Amino acid sequence: MNRTARLYALVEELRAAAPRPLTVARLAARFEVATRTVQRDLQALMAAGLPVRAATGRGGGWSIDPRTTLPPVRFTAQEAAALTVALAATDHGAPYAAAARTAAQKLAAVLPAATAATARDLAHRAAVEHALATGTVLRLHYADAAGRSSERLVEPAGLLTAGGHWYLIAWCRTRRAGRGFRLDRITGADPTPEPAGPHDLAALLRGSAAAGARPPAALAALDELTAPGELDEHRTTGT
Template sequence: MNRTDRLYALVEELRAAAPRPRSARLLARRFEVSVRTIERDLAALQQSGVPIHAEPGRSGGYVLDRGQTLPPLAITPAEATALAVGLQTLAGTPFAADARSALHKVLAVMPQRERTAAAELTGRVRLLVPATRPAPPAGPVVPAALREALTAGRVLRLEYADAAGRVTVRDVEPLGFLGGAGHWYLAGWCRLRRAPRGFRLDRVRSATALDERVPRRDFDLGAIGTLGSDVVPLDAATVM
């Protein structure tokens, strides 16, 4: 690694660790250089305006202040390639389109040289899958209101169709997404049934975020078990 690459990598290492300090000795081992070289690099970064300061003491070290203005993230060609490969594992999930959008944003801010190198490296990667493996299903369309309500912690009003096609209107306190090789579900507390339920995303006819905040409940995703490739909520509760 040349010095310019090491300086970028040092910033990213400290950024990832913040607010915890990193000692010069640990950084020297990480980048396989001497402690003196790391100290010179850190001094150069400080002089260029990167908000790095030293914390004294046995557990001290160098800390990067993420609250101040920092240069943009430096994405290496290998990191961009890893994102592109990882994107393939999201096929058939509710997040495939978002992952593609995120990758495009990453590529858009990369310098041309690194972007070209990433494209070349990605072109040399092939994923091996069994010849009989079926193509991944298209991911369920997740209404924007559903995702936003989950992020903001707001109650959802769903129009939801059961297995027989009957549509009911339910106020649901969203908890998270569950899924895998089979179907994907919105897990949450159903006020109509007064119990935790899993709502298949492909049966959600509409979703509206309400102004009401989700109250705190003693219910978490870790309490949900699996049955085959489907997900079932909490003990006797039934997936609708």
């Protein structure tokens, strides 16, 4: 049994016994692991926000309050990924926004690795599209072509495709210039309620090799941009 499955099983074991506490030794024997492993797992559940608690002394042990948790719900990987994306893209100013973000983190933590990676990519894309649709500032976590990570606030102007990749074209407040960010290199995208300034997509691109990029159908044609070529990696990796 891998750790993710064991964490779920631990919760269900505690739920089944509630309100009676279970000792670490009993749980370790049940799952055939060391007591230290069970202790770490229980602490991880507490850190994740589950109502797991420990009582010391005679008759003590670990227990969970079943009234404050949901019973297990069987989602397919696709359903869980869709929920992760929707929750992660929740507007920070919306009711229950903080709860939505932690719920997205919990779902992502138990998805298969490949599905979780797809869900993260879709969540980043959803956050970018939300910022474009609402005209709001986006907080990006980005890894450039050399693997250097950075965090910055950007004002999105549009999406373009070039060389088989999608790019977010935005005004970067850190560099005080137009920049292109490859969507598959965005490692985090958090919406903010702050309005973005108006930016002309063509103006941000003018004079760069990105002029040959193809805009999606939803964007206005860039008639004045005629220079061929793909996006210039030096100018569009957030450096």
